[in-house]
Amino acid sequence: MSKETAGNTVYRKNYSPYPWRLLQAKFRFEIDAETTRVFTEMELEPGGGHSKAADIELDGQDMELVRVALNGRALEPGEFTCDAERLVVHGAKAGGRLEIESLIHPQNNTALEGLYPSGKFLLTQCEAEGFRKIAYFPDRPDVMTRYDVTLVADRSRFPVLLSNGNPVESGELDDGRHWVRWVDPFAKPSYLFALVAGDLACVEDHFTTRSGREVALRIYVEHENFDKCSHAMESLIHSMKWDEDRFGLEYDLDIYNIVATNDFNMGAMENKSLNIFNSKYVLASPDTATDADYQGIEGVIGHEYFHNWTGNRVTCQDWFQLTLKEGLTVFRDQEFSSDMHSRAVKRIQDVRDLRSRQFPEDSGPMAHPIRPDKYKEISNFYTMTVYQKGAEVIRMYHTLLGEDGFQAGMRLYFERHDGAAVTCDDFLAAMADANGVDLELFSRWYAQSGTPELSARGDYDQAACRFTLQLSQKTPPTYDQPEKKPLLIPVSMGLLTRSGEALPLALEGEEGHPETRVIILDREEKSFVFNNVPEHPVPSLLRDFSAPVKLDYPYSNADLALLMAHDRNAFTRWEAAQTLAQREILANVERRAKNQALQLDPALVPAFSALLDDMETDPALIAEALSLPGEEYLAEMMPVIDVDGIHAARKFVKSSLANTLEKPLFDRYRSLLSPGPYDKSPASMARRSLRNVCLSYLMETAAGIGCANEQFATSDNMTDSLAALRGLVWSGAPSAAAALDTFENRWQHDALVMDKWFAIQASVPGPGTVGRVAELVRHPAFSIRNPNKVRSVIGVFALMNPTAFHASDGSGYRLHADKVIELDALNPQVAARMAGAYNAWTRYDDRRRELMKSQLSRIAATTGLSGDVSEIIHNALGME
Ligand code: 0A1
Numbered sequence: 001m002s003k004e005t006a007g008n009t010v011y012r013k014n015y016s017p018y019p020w021r022l023l024q025a026k027f028r029f030e031i032d033a034e035t036t037r038v039f040t041e042m043e044l045e046p047g048g049g050h051s052k053a054a055d056i057e058l059d060g061q062d063m064e065l066v067r068v069a070l071n072g073r074a075l076e077p078g079e080f081t082c083d084a085e086r087l088v089v090h091g092a093k094a095g096g097r098l099e100i101e102s103l104i105h106p107q108n109n110t111a112l113e114g115l116y117p118s119g120k121f122l123l124t125q126c127e128a129e130g131f132r133k134i135a136y137f138p139d140r141p142d143v144m145t146r147y148d149v150t151l152v153a154d155r156s157r158f159p160v161l162l163s164n165g166n167p168v169e170s171g172e173l174d175d176g177r178h179w180v181r182w183v184d185p186f187a188k189p190s191y192l193f194a195l196v197a198g199d200l201a202c203v204e205d206h207f208t209t210r211s212g213r214e215v216a217l218r219i220y221v222e223h224e225n226f227d228k229c230s231h232a233m234e235s236l237i238h239s240m241k242w243d244e245d246r247f248g249l250e251y252d253l254d255i256y257n258i259v260a261t262n263d264f265n266m267g268a269m270e271n272k273s274l275n276i277f278n279s280k281y282v283l284a285s286p287d288t289a290t291d292a293d294y295q296g297i298e299g300v301i302g303h304e305y306f307h308n309w310t311g312n313r314v315t316c317q318d319w320f321q322l323t324l325k326e327g328l329t330v331f332r333d334q335e336f337s338s339d340m341h342s343r344a345v346k347r348i349q350d351v352r353d354l355r356s357r358q359f360p361e362d363s364g365p366m367a368h369p370i371r372p373d374k375y376k377e378i379s380n381f382y383t384m385t386v387y388q389k390g391a392e393v394i395r396m397y398h399t400l401l402g403e404d405g406f407q408a409g410m411r412l413y414f415e416r417h418d419g420a421a422v423t424c425d426d427f428l429a430a431m432a433d434a435n436g437v438d439l440e441l442f443s444r445w446y447a448q449s450g451t452p453e454l455s456a457r458g459d460y461d462q463a464a465c466r467f468t469l470q471l472s473q474k475t476p477p478t479y480d481q482p483e484k485k486p487l488l489i490p491v492s493m494g495l496l497t498r499s500g501e502a503l504p505l506a507l508e509g510e511e512g513h514p515e516t517r518v519i520i521l522d523r524e525e526k527s528f529v530f531n532n533v534p535e536h537p538v539p540s541l542l543r544d545f546s547a548p549v550k551l552d553y554p555y556s557n558a559d560l561a562l563l564m565a566h567d568r569n570a571f572t573r574w575e576a577a578q579t580l581a582q583r584e585i586l587a588n589v590e591r592r593a594k595n596q597a598l599q600l601d602p603a604l605v606p607a608f609s610a611l612l613d614d615m616e617t618d619p620a621l622i623a624e625a626l627s628l629p630g631e632e633y634l635a636e637m638m639p640v641i642d643v644d645g646i647h648a649a650r651k652f653v654k655s656s657l658a659n660t661l662e663k664p665l666f667d668r669y670r671s672l673l674s675p676g677p678y679d680k681s682p683a684s685m686a687r688r689s690l691r692n693v694c695l696s697y698l699m700e701t702a703a704g705i706g707c708a709n710e711q712f713a714t715s716d717n718m719t720d721s722l723a724a725l726r727g728l729v730w731s732g733a734p735s736a737a738a739a740l741d742t743f744e745n746r747w748q749h750d751a752l753v754m755d756k757w758f759a760i761q762a763s764v765p766g767p768g769t770v771g772r773v774a775e776l777v778r779h780p781a782f783s784i785r786n787p788n789k790v791r792s793v794i795g796v797f798a799l800m801n802p803t804a805f806h807a808s809d810g811s812g813y814r815l816h817a818d819k820v821i822e823l824d825a826l827n828p829q830v831a832a833r834m835a836g837a838y839n840a841w842t843r844y845d846d847r848r849r850e851l852m853k854s855q856l857s858r859i860a861a862t863t864g865l866s867g868d869v870s871e872i873i874h875n876a877l878g879m880e
């Protein structure tokens, strides 16, 4: 990827292949925390795009170069140049064997990219461009080669030495060091390289693939966590089985290693046969992990495992294609979780997440298509858009082609591209060719940013028994793209009678489909005429959220109540409840702004009360329906965000419902008490989920504190303990401080549980939390060097607690900016995530805009600001 730069922006259109073919890469790492010596040996020959005069350009950062030799001859100064970003070997002609010796200093690496320390061990993180901090190398995903890696280290400090592939040899040196040689038989790009060295415990199991390969499964953790790996191991086994059953994909090596670390910038990393995980996504026991943690572990273990085919066997040509592996792999992990648990609940949770985090990204200064056209710092593009909207795009292929058509497309994709580095266009072509369809129009989803607005209108002709549904679309301009074109939007739908019966769906000239069908909007406007419709129907639209759009249909509240009670599709039933609640909350935001009294539409009460009385439906679904839309999503609905109004109105609606429905809430809460000890079955998780939603409503009533105190005192699991603690702390209960102390005393030695203790306090609504956060960052268990701690305190406060972060005196912004600046000097990637808190700054009132702008300017003016934070801040400032 030639980094043709215009103020160091990288453009997709400037892609050109690497002029050399890399036949082999051999490494010898003499590992030591202070200084690690790296010997690199590469076999190069001219490749596609090679010109005779070509130099050999290698990426390299934060390293010391000791020696370079070509074909056995040490190069003289003048035969190569080396600067802070690359090593260039001049006049390499036909290539040959290039040898390099270099030094790195892992101990000083606080950015957690490259080779770095965590606790008492050393590990690597290479995606996207971290390998260049380990060795001089063509650090780009389209350069794939086989790795032969020898690790040498002191046996007592580093008894475990791991890399990708298989251990083929090992031995002892007479100075107390030992060595292991690992060979990975699969060619791979450098971002999938990993090494781990240290004293770790290993939990082992095995899996037999359906063609009979015996795979050793090993999870490496720090010794004290040895007993917290069983759920991760089970999840891995389930993932391997599921990928065989649903996608026909088998594991391809004899070893699958996972290493858990407390110090990780992201969730986990899919390095070939040596995954590295944030310990949050490995370690669990009922008393330390919540049900959400258990599900998160299953999802992330699945995600990394599924990358072995979608990402590793077939990888990305360049980083603009990131969604090729990420959107697809998120889709696969979503499907895995849906097949393992409730499909409807998973869909609801994913859509909630998309709306509250991806929609704002698309309407803010970092808006980009799922396949971006340019970037400054690639780490800033591991986004909700590339991942979650990318997964929605894959889901639309699935909706359009069906499971069989989709799987045929996947088979063709692997047939054509196994072992190669390819593009999103290649994926689309495989889907189109396998199904004999033209997906030209669909390709716009890759190129266009922004959330499309889908507007639907119905017209009923009684005499002709005909219902006409008129659909139209418009994507508002985004910061990166002023002009938008119509997209291909699949709309899954049904029609309901006023008594909730499903009507057959017969378009003109058709026999009719029962209950659900997918109609396709492929231009700006289109009408669909349904025949034999005996009465004015209520349309059920966008079932299962068949496209990532904002839907507008003029439903009456009665229509919504009907859909909520009778629609065949669980997602649209939930959606109707959300829309009802959202209308009610936004109406109260308006009343409050006009100094009018807040009020609850009495029609809402029976709809919510019916949910509490429903003993048939999955309790987890009822819990979702009772959960009001979040403040971030409500903010998306307002041209000027009224932070305090949204919070007050939402609280008013919740509290009014809670006090009106106190008795049924209390009864349901009581009835859901688990009869026995904790178990992690989906049914038990569903009961806890509904019970704790009831508790959160009850916290608005006189009964709440009593329930929470009792639950906190008697719970045998983290899900219930934490829900009770949150209830007490958020409601400012007299017992809250003591409960926090009890919790802290019990868990002070467990980093992951302490993250929860921090997060609960940083999430308390209201400006008072600014002072509390200032105290939390001074707590001995807090460390700004640890990303999980940063996310639990600064991330929760700045990205998930609007009434605290946006405290009207600007104190939240000041504190946050101080921390972003401090963090940037240590870990730019995580600092850049935190800096995203200002992304919607132009949508607030004048006073807050000014206050935010001055902090943005202060950050921008910091000397030595990283490229990561600079890109985020300058984009935000550029919005004016
Ligand atoms: N490929 C990983 C995500 C990941 C990206 C960057 C990282 O370090 C900066 C780490 C992980 C995934 O999708 O799981």
Ligand code: ZN
Pocket (backbone or CB within 6 Å): 303, 307, 325, 326, 329
């Ligand atoms: Zn991924």
